[in-house]
Amino acid sequence: GESVGLHLPTLSVQEGDNSIINCAYSNSASDYFIWYKQESGKGPQFIIDIRSNMDKRQGQRVTVLLNKTVKHLSLQIAATQPGDSAVYFCAENIFNSNSGYALNFGKGTSLLVTP
Amino acid sequence: KAGVTQTPRYLIKTRGQQVTLSCSPISGHRSVSWYQQTPGQGLQFLFEYFSETQRNKGNFPGRFSGRQFSNSRSEMNVSTLELGDSALYLCASSGTSGYNEQFFGPGTRLTVL
Numbered sequence: 001g002e003s004v005g006l007h008l009p010t011l012s013v014q015e016g017d018n019s020i021i022n023c024a025y026s027n028s029a030s031d032y033f034i035w036y037k038q039e040s041g042k043g044p045q046f047i048i049d050i051r052s053n054m055d056k057r058q059g060q061r062v063t064v065l066l067n068k069t070v071k072h073l074s075l076q077i078a079a080t081q082p083g084d085s086a087v088y089f090c091a092e093n094i095f096n097s098n099s100g101y102a103l104n105f106g107k108g109t110s111l112l113v114t115p
Numbered sequence: 116k117a118g119v120t121q122t123p124r125y126l127i128k129t130r131g132q133q134v135t136l137s138c139s140p141i142s143g144h145r146s147v148s149w150y151q152q153t154p155g156q157g158l159q160f161l162f163e164y165f166s167e168t169q170r171n172k173g174n175f176p177g178r179f180s181g182r183q184f185s186n187s188r189s190e191m192n193v194s195t196l197e198l199g200d201s202a203l204y205l206c207a208s209s210g211t212s213g214y215n216e217q218f219f220g221p222g223t224r225l226t227v228l
């Protein structure tokens with residue numbers, strides 16, 4: 001079936017480096033995507049979102065890129081800090097005319113920032 | 116604004132029992148969604164409520180149910196608990212149903228023995 005997936009389950013980067021977390025989606029009807037960060041013992045925290053009419057969106061130290069041609073989404077974190085260590089999830093917002101909206105989450109990538 | 120709150124934070128039950136979890140959304144938010152998070156399956160959508168109506172439902176058995184009250188607070192119930200129901204149950208609220216950022220609560224950790 002259609003699903004959201006992540007290319008790498010774990011990513012280790014050095015403090016100060018840039019991080020790139022990738023996500024593939026297969027539902028061509030997906031038109032809204034969100035990245036969440038989840039720290040241990042907490043619920044997911046919104047990082048950044050992007051609609052399908054855009055291919056890039058920037059936030060504070062984060063950039064999301066959307067390539068609809070290959071159904072690929074990435075999260076770039078600039079100057080990664082120890083506080084960025086967490087699990088990152090991409091999610092696609094799928095609309096069904098019968099049942100409304102639902103978020104479909106990927107499995108998550110664990111980002112570990114080493115000093 | 117206060118964030119999404121969930122009670123209780125931790126719960127231990129035995130097989131066959133039932134459980135009710137509670138979620139209070141951010142003030143003014145009318146949409147509440149529930150998710151189950153397990154190490155094996157990740158985050159899976161359970162259902163969404165908007166203005167007291169279930170708008171969307173995930174692929175879970177009928178043992179999982181929910182409701183929303185007029186003040187937008189929501190409860191979910193799991194009957195006849197199974198070991199596999201052990202998970203972190205997350206609630207998220209948003210201003211409207213659809214293209215909106217969802218704000219998550221800290222979750223309720225349910226352990227079924």
